[in-house]
Structures are given as C-alpha cells and as structure tokens.
Amino acid sequence: MSIESTKDSPRLQILLVDDSPMNLDTLLATLGDSYDLRVAIDGQGALDLIAGGDLPDLILLDIMMPGKDGYEVCKKLKADEKTSKIPIIFLTALDSDEDEAKGLELGAVDYISKPFNPAIVNSRVKTHLELKQYQDNLQGLVRAKTQELTEAYKDLKQVHDQMLQQEKMASIGHLAAGVAHEINNPAGFIGSNLNSLQKYMVKLNKGIAFMEQALKSVDDPEITVQLKEMKRKLKFNFIQEDIDDLITESKDGIERISLIVRNLKSFSRAEDDTLKLTDLQKCLESSLSIAWNEIKYKARVEKNYQELQPIKCLPQQLSQVFVNLLVNAAQAIEDQGIITVTTRQEKDWAVVEISDNGSGISPENIERIFEAFYTTKEDGKGTGLGLSICHDILQKHQGTISVASDMGEGTCFTIKLPMPDS
Numbered sequence: 001m002s003i004e005s006t007k008d009s010p011r012l013q014i015l016l017v018d019d020s021p022m023n024l025d026t027l028l029a030t031l032g033d034s035y036d037l038r039v040a041i042d043g044q045g046a047l048d049l050i051a052g053g054d055l056p057d058l059i060l061l062d063i064m065m066p067g068k069d070g071y072e073v074c075k076k077l078k079a080d081e082k083t084s085k086i087p088i089i090f091l092t093a094l095d096s097d098e099d100e101a102k103g104l105e106l107g108a109v110d111y112i113s114k115p116f117n118p119a120i121v122n123s124r125v126k127t128h129l130e131l132k133q134y135q136d137n138l139q140g141l142v143r144a145k146t147q148e149l150t151e152a153y154k155d156l157k158q159v160h161d162q163m164l165q166q167e168k169m170a171s172i173g174h175l176a177a178g179v180a181h182e183i184n185n186p187a188g189f190i191g192s193n194l195n196s197l198q199k200y201m202v203k204l205n206k207g208i209a210f211m212e213q214a215l216k217s218v219d220d221p222e223i224t225v226q227l228k229e230m231k232r233k234l235k236f237n238f239i240q241e242d243i244d245d246l247i248t249e250s251k252d253g254i255e256r257i258s259l260i261v262r263n264l265k266s267f268s269r270a271e272d273d274t275l276k277l278t279d280l281q282k283c284l285e286s287s288l289s290i291a292w293n294e295i296k297y298k299a300r301v302e303k304n305y306q307e308l309q310p311i312k313c314l315p316q317q318l319s320q321v322f323v324n325l326l327v328n329a330a331q332a333i334e335d336q337g338i339i340t341v342t343t344r345q346e347k348d349w350a351v352v353e354i355s356d357n358g359s360g361i362s363p364e365n366i367e368r369i370f371e372a373f374y375t376t377k378e379d380g381k382g383t384g385l386g387l388s389i390c391h392d393i394l395q396k397h398q399g400t401i402s403v404a405s406d407m408g409e410g411t412c413f414t415i416k417l418p419m420p421d422s
C-alpha cells in the first residue's frame with residue numbers, strides 16, 4: 001500500500017509539537033516535501049490546534065516542553081474518543097528505558113531520539129502512517145461487513161418470520177379442514193332433520209286443528225272441560241306457536257354453521273385447481289345474486305362495467321372473493337347506502353373495484369383486516385376469515401387485493417388479475 005499523496009487524495013497531515021526552533025526546522029526540512037505539516041511550540045498550543053481544525057493523521061510530540069509536557073498532552077488526546085486513534089510518536093533526548101515505557105504505556109506508538117536522523121524520521125513516520133491507514137481501512141471494512149451482516153440478519157429474520165407465518169397458516173388450514181369435515185356431517189343431518197320437522201309440524205298442526213274441530217261435536221261436557229284444562233296446563237297453544245319459531249331459529253343457526261364450514265373449507269383450500277377462461281362480469285353478476293339477500297335492504301348497487309376480455313381463473317373462488325367483499329360492504333352500511341361495482345382493463349390487468357359509502361375502516365384496524373380470524377363484528381356475525389381467504393385466492397391467481405378507506409366516508413377494495421398472454 002502506498003501512502004503517497006496523489007492529485008485525488010489530499011496530502012496526509014502531520015502535527016509537529018516541539019519548543020525548539022532548531023528541531024522544528026529539521027523536521028520541516030525532512031518531512032515538508034511529502035506531507036502537510038502544522039506546528040505547535042507547546043502542549044496547550046497543540047491541543048488548541050487539534051480542537052480547532054482537522055484531525056492530523058500523525059503527531060510528532062516532544063516530551064520536555066514548558067507548561068504542559070508531552071506526556072500530559074498524550075494522556076489528554078488518548079482520553080478523548082475523537083483523538084484517541086491518532087498515532088503519536090514521541091520526540092525525545094531522553095532515552096532511558098523508563099521514559100520509553102512511560103510513553104508507550106500512555107499510548108504512544110513509537111519514539112524518535114534527538115538529534116534527529118532524517119532517514120529514521122522519514123522511515124518511522126512512513127511506517128506509522130501506513131499502519132494507521134491499514135487500521136482505518138480495516139475498521140471501514142469491519143463496519144461495512146457488520147452492516148452487511150446486520151442486513152443479512154434482518155432479511156433472514158424476515159424470511160424466518162414469513163415462514164413461521166406460513167406454517168401457522170398451514171396448520172390453521174389443517175385444523176380448519178379437520179374441524180370443517182367433522183362439523184359438516186352432523187350439520188348436514190341436523191339441517192335436513194329440521195326441514196323434515198318443519199314439514200311434519202305443518203301436518204301435525206293440520207291434524208290437531210282437525211281433531212279440535214271434531215271434538216267440538218262431542219257432547220260430553222266433562223271431556224270438554226278436561227280437554228280445556230289439559231291444554232291450559234300444558235300451554236298447548238304457546239307450544240304450537242313456539243315450535244315454529246324454534247325450528248326457524250334452529251334452521252338459521254344451522255345455515256350459519258354451514259357458512260362457517262364453507263369458509264373453513266376454502267380456507268384449507270381443498271378445491272379443484274383447474275383454471276377456466278371466465279367472463280368476470282358474469283362472475284360478478286352471479287356473486288351479486290348470491291349476496292343479494294344481504295344487500296337488498298341495505299344498498300343500491302351501481303354498476304360501472306367497462307369491457308373486459310375473459311381471464312383465466314378459478315371462477316368459484318373468485319366468486320367467493322366478490323361475495324365476501326359485497327357482504328362486507330353491505331354490513332358496513334348502517335341504514336341505506338350505495339355499493340359501486342366497477343370493472344376496467346389497465347394495461348395487462350383486469351381490475352375490479354367494489355366500493356361502499358359505509359362506516360369506513362380506521363387506520364389502526366386497516367393493517368389487520370387481511371389477518372385470519374380478525375373481525376370487528378359481533379359474535380355470530382363474522383368469523384374474520386373472509387378477507388384472509390380473498391387474499392389467499394388472489395395470491396393463487398398472481399393477482400392483488402388492496403384497500404383504501406376513510407372513516408365515515410366508505411371503503412374501496414381493488415382487485416387486479418393478470419390478463420392471459422395474447
């Protein structure tokens with residue numbers, strides 16, 4: 001490595017500290033051609049120069065000086081983090097081992113004895129400047145490597161966190177598939193039993209009404225009284241009415257359970273994966289009719305369809321995305337609102353927007369809405385799986401889903417799906 005100054009790099013700076021003009025003259029003559037030299041004639045002067053200007057690359061420091069001696073200056077410089085790395089070479093007529101040891105203990109890198117031999121001065125200065133530069137380079141290298149390692153660690157941690165999240169989602173998926181499977185059968189037969197029960201009740205009520213009518217013609221007052229008493233005691237009329245309500249409520253409950261099961265099933269992705277060329281507007285129309293029950297009392301639907309070429313997708317899954325978004329939009333509207341459905345083509349993307357003028361989503365909630373099981377809805381109304389399923393489905397389609405929302409103004413979900421290569 002060369003320490004020669006070039007046109008591009010400024011000359012290295014050396015601070016000479018000595019109270020003897022003769023010594024200073026010798027040093028200036030020896031080093032002046034190769035380096036930028038600054039001069040101080042006592043200890044305090046040296047400290048002031050260092051504090052007030054650029055840090056020198058090396059200091060040649062006399063020990064015996066009036067006022068602050070070299071040892072004191074060296075101690076001060078080594079104690080300050082800013083100046084502690086500047087190499088100091090002591091200049092001294094003292095050549096006892098003790099003095100050398102004291103100087104080296106204080107942190108000096110070397111000694112040059114007086115009277116000076118220019119060749120020795122040059123060689124020592126050059127050696128220590130080179131060492132300093134090696135040290136600086138090494139430190140720079142260590143800093144750069146540390147930075148690289150820190151970044152690599154950050155990346156690794158991010159990948160690790162993502163993998164953990166994926167694993168978590170996969171195990172939730174397995175769990176969900178298992179639970180859905182277990183619930184599906186009993187939910188199925190409870191639903192079908194409730195339907196039969198409802199039909200039977202209609203017949204039973206008809207039969208009871210007929211029998212009551214027939215009993216009116218029985219001319220036995222005792223039986224009539226007993227019958228009345230029994231009906232009163234058993235709360236017959238109330239039971240007849242209540243059975244209907246109970247069946248209707250139970251059917252509603254089982255419908256909700258089936259919805260959860262359907263959601264859990266698609267969350268675990270146990271579906272056919274063959275892409276079909278699909279007209280997105282037709283898919284939207286069928287989704288609107290599925291979600292219509294939720295929408296009809298809440299919102300007017302405005303359609304803003306621009307022509308779209310068919311895209312390759314899993315239409316049932318996309319329909320599920322649209323239904324989820326439409327139901328969410330309807331549920332975000334308190335009384336009456338508008339849901340706008342827009343389609344358009346943007347370069348190589350088919351774009352679908354579903355927006356509402358409902359409650360909007362607060363900035364702290366919007367970060368979490370795509371998380372599985374995150375819901376702000378009351379118990380029984382939301383599982384919190386809707387948007388996380390939408391996100392998964394779009395990822396599977398190499399598409400994106402994004403959201404923009406203003407509290408009190410409304411929300412807009414934008415879906416982008418890649419157009420097939422022409």
Ligand SMILES: Nc1ncnc2c1ncn2[C@@H]1O[C@H](COP(=O)(O)OP(=O)(O)OP(=O)(O)O)[C@@H](O)[C@H]1O
Pocket residue numbers: 263324328329332356358359360361369370374375376377381382383384385386387388411
């Ligand atoms: N259009 C919207 N307007 C306001 N908030 C919304 C809208 N869409 C979603 N959200 C918020 O995001 C949350 C998560 O939505 P997501 O569809 O995942 O679950 P959910 O609707 O609560 O339950 P699920 O869809 O499983 O029945 C909702 O609980 C709601 O707070």
Ligand SMILES: [Mg+2]
Pocket residue numbers: 324327328382386387
């Ligand atoms: Mg939802």
